[in-house]
Amino acid sequence: MLTERAAIAANRFGLGARPGDAERISGDPAGWLADQIEAAAGGAPEPKRPPESAAVLQEIRDLRLARAVAAQARTRFRSDQPPAETASASAEEPQIDAEAIRDYAAFIRERYVAQVAERHRRAITTEAPFVERLVHFWSNHFAVSADKQPIGAIAGLYEEEAIRPRVTGNFLDLLTAAERHPAMILYLDNQASMGASSTAARTLRRNRDVALGQNENLAREILELHTLGVAGGYTQTDVTEFAKVLTGWSIGGQLGQGAALSPRLARALAPGNGGDPGEFHFRAAMHEPGDKTILGKRYTERGIDEGEAVLEDLALHPATAKHLATKLARHLVADEPPAALVERLAATYLDNGGELVPVYRTLVESPESWREPLAKYKTPQDLVISTYRALDETPESLERATGFLTQLGQRPYTPGSPAGWPDTAAHWDSGDALLKRIEWAAAIGRAAGNRIDPVPLAEAILGAVADEHTIASIARAESGGQALGLLLAAPEFQRR
Amino acid sequence: MVDRRTLLKASAQLTLLAPFAHIAHAVANPDARFVLVILRGGLDGLAAVPPYGEPQYRNLRGSLALDSPGNGGGAVLKLDGLFGLHPALTNLHAMYGAGELSVLHAVATPYRERSHFDGQKVLEAGLDSPATSAGGWLNRALAELAKTGDARDAIALAESVPLVLRGDFAVDAWAPSRLPGTDDDTLARVRALYETTDPKLARRLSDALAARELAGDAGLGGRIGGGGRGGGAQLAPLATAAARFLASADGPRIAVIDVGGWDTHANQGAGQGALALRLRGLDSGLQTLKTELGPVWGDTSMLVVTEFGRTVAVNGTRGTDHGTAGCAFLAGGAVNGGRVIADWPGLASRDLHEGRDLRATTDLRAVFKGVLAERFRLAESALGRAVFPGSEAVQALTSL
Numbered sequence: 001m002l003t004e005r006a007a008i009a010a011n012r013f014g015l016g017a018r019p020g021d022a023e024r025i026s027g028d029p030a031g032w033l034a035d036q037i038e039a040a041a042g043g044a045p046e047p048k049r050p051p052e053s054a055a056v057l058q059e060i061r062d063l064r065l066a067r068a069v070a071a072q073a074r075t076r077f078r079s080d081q082p083p084a085e086t087a088s089a090s091a092e093e094p095q096i097d098a099e100a101i102r103d104y105a106a107f108i109r110e111r112y113v114a115q116v117a118e119r120h121r122r123a124i125t126t127e128a129p130f131v132e133r134l135v136h137f138w139s140n141h142f143a144v145s146a147d148k149q150p151i152g153a154i155a156g157l158y159e160e161e162a163i164r165p166r167v168t169g170n171f172l173d174l175l176t177a178a179e180r181h182p183a184m185i186l187y188l189d190n191q192a193s194m195g196a197s198s199t200a201a202r203t204l205r206r207n208r209d210v211a212l213g214q215n216e217n218l219a220r221e222i223l224e225l226h227t228l229g230v231a232g233g234y235t236q237t238d239v240t241e242f243a244k245v246l247t248g249w250s251i252g253g254q255l256g257q258g259a260a261l262s263p264r265l266a267r268a269l270a271p272g273n274g275g276d277p278g279e280f281h282f283r284a285a286m287h288e289p290g291d292k293t294i295l296g297k298r299y300t301e302r303g304i305d306e307g308e309a310v311l312e313d314l315a316l317h318p319a320t321a322k323h324l325a326t327k328l329a330r331h332l333v334a335d336e337p338p339a340a341l342v343e344r345l346a347a348t349y350l351d352n353g354g355e356l357v358p359v360y361r362t363l364v365e366s367p368e369s370w371r372e373p374l375a376k377y378k379t380p381q382d383l384v385i386s387t388y389r390a391l392d393e394t395p396e397s398l399e400r401a402t403g404f405l406t407q408l409g410q411r412p413y414t415p416g417s418p419a420g421w422p423d424t425a426a427h428w429d430s431g432d433a434l435l436k437r438i439e440w441a442a443a444i445g446r447a448a449g450n451r452i453d454p455v456p457l458a459e460a461i462l463g464a465v466a467d468e469h470t471i472a473s474i475a476r477a478e479s480g481g482q483a484l485g486l487l488l489a490a491p492e493f494q495r496r
Numbered sequence: 497m498v499d500r501r502t503l504l505k506a507s508a509q510l511t512l513l514a515p516f517a518h519i520a521h522a523v524a525n526p527d528a529r530f531v532l533v534i535l536r537g538g539l540d541g542l543a544a545v546p547p548y549g550e551p552q553y554r555n556l557r558g559s560l561a562l563d564s565p566g567n568g569g570g571a572v573l574k575l576d577g578l579f580g581l582h583p584a585l586t587n588l589h590a591m592y593g594a595g596e597l598s599v600l601h602a603v604a605t606p607y608r609e610r611s612h613f614d615g616q617k618v619l620e621a622g623l624d625s626p627a628t629s630a631g632g633w634l635n636r637a638l639a640e641l642a643k644t645g646d647a648r649d650a651i652a653l654a655e656s657v658p659l660v661l662r663g664d665f666a667v668d669a670w671a672p673s674r675l676p677g678t679d680d681d682t683l684a685r686v687r688a689l690y691e692t693t694d695p696k697l698a699r700r701l702s703d704a705l706a707a708r709e710l711a712g713d714a715g716l717g718g719r720i721g722g723g724g725r726g727g728g729a730q731l732a733p734l735a736t737a738a739a740r741f742l743a744s745a746d747g748p749r750i751a752v753i754d755v756g757g758w759d760t761h762a763n764q765g766a767g768q769g770a771l772a773l774r775l776r777g778l779d780s781g782l783q784t785l786k787t788e789l790g791p792v793w794g795d796t797s798m799l800v801v802t803e804f805g806r807t808v809a810v811n812g813t814r815g816t817d818h819g820t821a822g823c824a825f826l827a828g829g830a831v832n833g834g835r836v837i838a839d840w841p842g843l844a845s846r847d848l849h850e851g852r853d854l855r856a857t858t859d860l861r862a863v864f865k866g867v868l869a870e871r872f873r874l875a876e877s878a879l880g881r882a883v884f885p886g887s888e889a890v891q892a893l894t895s896l
Contacts (some may be wrong), residue, residue: 032533075572166504189761189762189813192812192813193812193813194674194812212812212813213811213812213813214811214813215761215810215811215812215813215817216811216817217760217761217817220610220611220818224611224613229615230609230611230626232614232618236610236850238611239610292826362695388550399862409671417536417537417612417613417756417758417759419612419613426657426662428698429697429700429705430652430654430657430700430704431668431669431699431700431702431704431705431707432668432669432670432671432704432707432708433669433671434697434700434701434704435701435705435708436705438676438682438683438701440679442678442679442682442683445682467692467693469689469692469693470689470693473685473688473689478681481683482681482682485678485682486682486685486686486689490689491689491690491693491694491697492695493698
């Protein structure tokens with residue numbers, strides 16, 4: 001049977017116990033967690049070149065172009081028809097129109113579904129669930145949302161390309177990779193952000209063209225959400241100045257509507273300013289020239305290096321250390337994390353120059369992490385993943401799971417705001433949501449029927465934290481299916 | 497059997513006889529309904545309620561400026577010589593004409609930074625800083641009401657209770673379910689298990705079952721789709737559900753709905769486009785509420801608010817960035833409407849907050865206080881101390 005510490009390691013730090021975890025973990029739960037981190041830090045895979053997201057964005061650009069051409073053709077076709085005959089003639093509209101429009105939506109949907117399935121498969125089967133939880137944590141810290149097109153097609157790739165390879169590295173690398181990824185650039189509207197005095201803006205104005213301007217969304221969210229935190233001591237002027245620094249942080253390629261800019265702007269930037277299609281590209285012509293001052297420090301004009309320098313200072317700012325320490329402790333220990341623990345984590349972070357592995361090690365070694373076995377209420381996503389881990393099976397179709405997640409307000413990769421999904425019980429524990437979680441548990445139980453022997457399973461995955469009443473209730477159930485439903489609905493399984 | 501409404505009426509009469517001065521004005525309409533709609537993301541008040549009569553309006557708003565009233569389908573719907581409504585808000589315009597809508601402008605919470613999350617916390621907590629530990633102002637108001645013997649039920653039309661309704665006073669949350677139901681026996685066993693081992697989950701479950709029973713009675717089971725955080729188009733089904741709850745004899749009297757999608761940083765559009773679509777969804781959702789409420793519309797006040805307005809100027813991506821003051825709507829059969837309530841600060845650059853945002857001249861808490869004082873007869877002392885601590889200097893608006 002799982003000891004209490006093993007249950008905490010598997011269910012709170014991991015993604016939920018699997019049958020057999022007692023043998024794997026109970027001997028040395030803290031060591032089991034630490035080993036996962038060391039192994040990941042030693043063998044981070046080289047990111048693929050070119051990244052898959054670049055190819056997907058290229059394809060999206062082509063599909064958008066086809067869609068725009070098709071829509072134009074249809075408009076022309078319709079306006080050519082004498083009004084009286086419109087109804088009868090509509091059947092002869094070129095079929096390619098509808099197809100091109102459907103293709104675009106279908107392409108995004110297929111990529112999204114495949115990436116979500118892969119994410120679940122990994123989470124359910126991984127032998128290093130602590131590392132996987134950290135991937136999810138950082139992906140949520142640097143949230144993008146598939147609600148905004150075409151990010152649905154690359155949200156999972158963003159997690160693989162920008163986040164996963166760097167969760168056991170230095171925070172600066174993680175931060176830089178996340179902010180430079182096209183998913184983030186698109187999500188926070190930076191691809192067309194242009195300095196008012198940049199060469200591109202001046203060219204546009206000279207040609208009496210509409211000049212675009214700068215957008216402060218990315219700059220604001222980096223300060224507020226990704227680094228310093230909202231109380232981190234920056235001002236609106238810092239946001240505006242940082243937005244200037246980030247002008248030109250864009251996406252490469254011949255610029256169709258897909259990846260970013262209007263043809264007019266593309267002409268103003270051309271030639272020789274294309275970059276690699278669908279990848280991060282610094283457009284010097286859009287960059288606001290001149291020195292900028294952020295948080296009282298002056299950054300001299302250095303093109304893209306300015307942004308890198310600001311990120312470096314932000315990464316090692318004490319407010320960032322505090323913000324990250326609080327979020328990590330809240331995610332892994334308690335909604336209101338102990339202040340001493342947060343301070344210890346922040347100090348570890350700063351003492352180690354932003355290296356993340358020592359922070360995780362401190363977390364695992366801190367007594368606070370092992371005190372309250374069921375301090376956290378599972379998010380819907382935690383619940384789904386831990387359910388399938390408990391059953392030790394990857395579902396053939398994720399339809400039921402994603403339907404449930406959508407119902408509970410946590411459809412994968414759609415946090416609805418750059419702040420990511422909330423990490424406290426208050427957001428997830430309404431009565432109505434609880435009723436749906438019970439329905440989920442009961443439905444999984446019904447589907448499994450008498451296939452599983454529930455009392456040994458309860459002992460295997462809840463172990464020492466299971467209340468005797470819970471075990472008794474499971475044992476007294478009228479069927480194996482109902483027993484499994486009760487196990488999954490039990491407070492010890494709803495919490496972690 | 498005495499139903500709860502009769503009891504409420506009886507207790508209202510009793511309090512009239514009670515020899516305590518502070519209850520002397522406690523004759524709130526026991527049938528009053530209040531709906532709070534929170535638009536998350538920062539609605540652009542200058543797009544929803546354009547000050548088309550401002551000399552600077554057209555110039556400042558550039559490609560986002562709307563045509564003056566009377567200039568075709570995309571033109572502003574006239575309210576008065578200065579203000580109009582966005583052309584998508586046709587139902588609200590009709591309510592205005594019927595004296596059922598007041599439009600508030602240049603309003604804001606005390607929050608002067610530009611974070612959505614903190615802005616919403618201030619809006620919902622009802623404090624002058626983004627603290628969440630004291631819960632939300634509407635929950636505190638309900639708790640104060642309950643202390644006077646006037647307990648009124650509230651419900652959030654959402655998967656989870658938003659901050660404004662969180663606190664010591666018990667409230668429900670309800671959102672449509674599409675999962676197959678659980679059989680009664682399993683449910684009873686889960687309930688018994690929670691009652692033995694986890695009182696908090698037990699309470700949540702029993703609230704949820706009560707709410708679902710009510711929704712089932714109103715014929716809502718499984719018919720409604722969408723969560724509360726999507727776009728304007730998703731408001732209509734939530735509005736239907738809210739109206740059925742509120743119209744039901746034993747149902748809640750207060751409802752909170754929240755709708756996201758107002759953070760228009762890029763390609764906001766003017767008469768047509770992304771924001772116009774959201775506004776149309778909002779307009780038809782509010783109309784749905786009116787229609788579905790039927791006879792109790794006359795007892796209803798709906799307040800539509802957002803965490804902050806947006807920049808006056810158009811940004812580089814044909815949208816607007818986070819700003820300060822914006823607009824709010826107060827609609828309903830109980831509303832003394834047909835008015836624009838605004839101490840208008842103007843749009844000249846010296847009049848703008850930090851040279852970029854519409855300046856706030858009315859604290860939203862003055863609106864909240866006014867509604868709570870007039871609809872629920874909450875005493876000014878309770879409003880200033882318990883409901884909105886530290887707001888004694890903020891005078892409640894009157895004749896709302």
